Every structure is written in structure tokens, then in C-alpha cells.
Amino acid sequence: MAHQKPLSLILLSIIPLFFILTQAQSPTAPAPAPSGPIDIFAILKKEGQYNTFIKFLNESQIGNQINNQVNNSNQGMTVLAPSDNAFNNLPSGTLNQLNDQQKVQLILNHVIPKFYTFEDLQTVSNPVRTQATGPKGEPFGLNFTGNNNQVNVSSGSVVTNIYNAIRKDPPLAVYQLDKVLVPSEFTDPKAPSSDDAPAPAKAKNGTSGDKTTADEPSTASSTKPNDAKRISGGILGLICGVFLMGILS
Numbered sequence: 001m002a003h004q005k006p007l008s009l010i011l012l013s014i015i016p017l018f019f020i021l022t023q024a025q026s027p028t029a030p031a032p033a034p035s036g037p038i039d040i041f042a043i044l045k046k047e048g049q050y051n052t053f054i055k056f057l058n059e060s061q062i063g064n065q066i067n068n069q070v071n072n073s074n075q076g077m078t079v080l081a082p083s084d085n086a087f088n089n090l091p092s093g094t095l096n097q098l099n100d101q102q103k104v105q106l107i108l109n110h111v112i113p114k115f116y117t118f119e120d121l122q123t124v125s126n127p128v129r130t131q132a133t134g135p136k137g138e139p140f141g142l143n144f145t146g147n148n149n150q151v152n153v154s155s156g157s158v159v160t161n162i163y164n165a166i167r168k169d170p171p172l173a174v175y176q177l178d179k180v181l182v183p184s185e186f187t188d189p190k191a192p193s194s195d196d197a198p199a200p201a202k203a204k205n206g207t208s209g210d211k212t213t214a215d216e217p218s219t220a221s222s223t224k225p226n227d228a229k230r231i232s233g234g235i236l237g238l239i240c241g242v243f244l245m246g247i248l249s
Contacts, residue, residue: 037071038172044081047166047176052087056107062131066111066172076115076171080142080153080162082180090180102186108132109140109155109183115170121153121162122146132183140183153177156184 040063044050057063070077087095098106108131116124127141134140143154151162160179167174 038067040066040079040172040174043167043172043174049083049085050081052084053081053107053110056103060104060107062104062107062111069113070172074171075113076173078112078114078116078173078175080110080112080175080177080181081166082110082177086178086180090182094182098186105132105134105140105183106180106186109142109181110177112142115173117168117173118151118162118165118175121151122149134185140185142181153181155181157187158182 040057041054044054044057054063057066066077066079069075095103111131112128113131116128121144123146124144126143128144129139129141132140140155143156145152145154152159153162158179158181160177160181162175163178164176165173166176
């Protein structure tokens with residue numbers, strides 16, 4: 001028994017050391033990997049229903065501009081992304097009727113050069129300027145209205161709801177739309193301006209205003225030919241009289 005007591009003490013002293021060694025050898029949890037750059041294409045592809053919008057973002061280079069803006073500056077952005085169903089529900093031939101410049105304007109009308117939360121959109125001052133501009137540099141704008149945690153957006157010719165926040169963290173917010181925000185500038189006819197009005201036609205000879213002047217001779221012009229006839233007749237009579245007097249004498 002005398003030999004068992006030191007053995008138990010030795011075991012008691014070894015157990016804490018064993019736990020210390022096992023904890024030191026266990027692998028530590030890996031540190032979270034740093035998040036990569038924001039990619040609007042990857043965000044939309046992950047959702048799986050924005051292929052048409054992705055196509056336009058790619059062809060117009062607008063997607064690359066968005067990525068560059070949110071990754072290399074302090075200025076946030078908001079993208080309103082129409083789903084594939086939104087494009088499919090456009091009236092037949094709508095996209096085919098647009099020229100290349102109008103297609104770029106259409107996509108830019110869904111990009112806002114500022115970060116807006118869903119709550120911001122409920123109380124934002126209208127109109128909200130988009131990245132789209134007209135031929136003279138005039139900005140296109142959207143109008144937002146909020147009621148009971150619901151937000152509607154209008155382009156002037158199209159009104160739809162904002163249903164889902166695909167991404168809501170700064171510096172990029174992306175919201176789902178079920179309609180394409182066709183600018184009202186594409187659908188409203190241009191109002192005629194003073195510059196476009198035709199110049200008034202000049203009056204031509206023979207009109208009612210000029211007929212009196214052209215057809216009614218003045219008093220002076222009507223009397224001069226008669227006076228000349230009387231003078232020439234008098235001179236001729238005088239010559240004949242002198243000639244006859246010479247013969248008779």
C-alpha cells in the first residue's frame with residue numbers, strides 16, 4: 001500500500017498535463033476568408049431568373065461599370081433588376097423597335113447612382129435620378145411611393161412593385177422587379193416647340209392683299225398716256241395748218 005500512494009499522485013499530476021498537450025495539438029478553427037469584390041453578374045446568376053437582364057448588362061458594359069463603381073469608390077449604387085418574366089411580358093416587338101442607344105438608356109434607367117435601403121425608398125424625394133440621360137443630357141427619373149412596407153416605382157409609363165431585396169448590404173442594393181421600367185420618353189410623343197414650328201408663308205402676288213395694288217392703277221399712271229396723246233395731236237394739227245397756209249399763199 002505504501003507503494004500505491006506515490007503512484008496515484010503521479011497519475012493525478014499527469015492527467016492535467018495530458019489535457020494541456022491535446023489542446024495544444026488540436027487544430028484551431030480557420031479564420032474567415034476575406035470577401036471578394038462585388039460582382040453584379042454573380043449576384044444575379046445565383047438567383048437564376050435574370051438571364052435577359054444579365055445579357056443586356058454584359059452587352060452594354062453597364063455591368064462592368066457597376067462593379068467598378070461599387071468596388072473602387074465610396075459611392076454606392078442601387079440596381080432594379082427585372083426578371084426574365086418581366087421581359088417576356090413586354091408587348092411584342094418592344095425591344096426590337098429600340099435602337100442601340102435606346103437599349104442602353106433602358107438598362108441605365110434601372111441603375112441609380114446612390115445606395116438606397118428598402119426603408120429609404122419609402123420616403124425618398126421624387127423624382128430619383130437614374131443613370132439614363134436623353135440626347136441633350138437631360139436625366140431620366142423614377143418616382144417611388146411607399147405604403148405599409150410596400151414600395152411602388154414608376155417610370156412615368158410603367159408602374160410596378162419592388163418585391164424582394166436580392167442584395168441589401170452597402171455599397172450595392174439590388175431589388176427584384178416584375179416589370180421593365182420603360183422610360184416615358186420612349187412612349188410619349190414629343191410636344192411641338194417654337195423651334196419646330198414652320199415659318200409663316202410669304203404672301204404671293206395675286207393674293208387678295210396684293211390684287212388691289214396690282215389691278216388698280218394709280219391716278220397718275222392712268223392720266224399720263226391720255227395727256228401724251230392730246231399733246232401729240234395738237235402738234236400734228238399745227239404742222240398741217242402751217243403746210244396748208246403755205247400752199248394757199
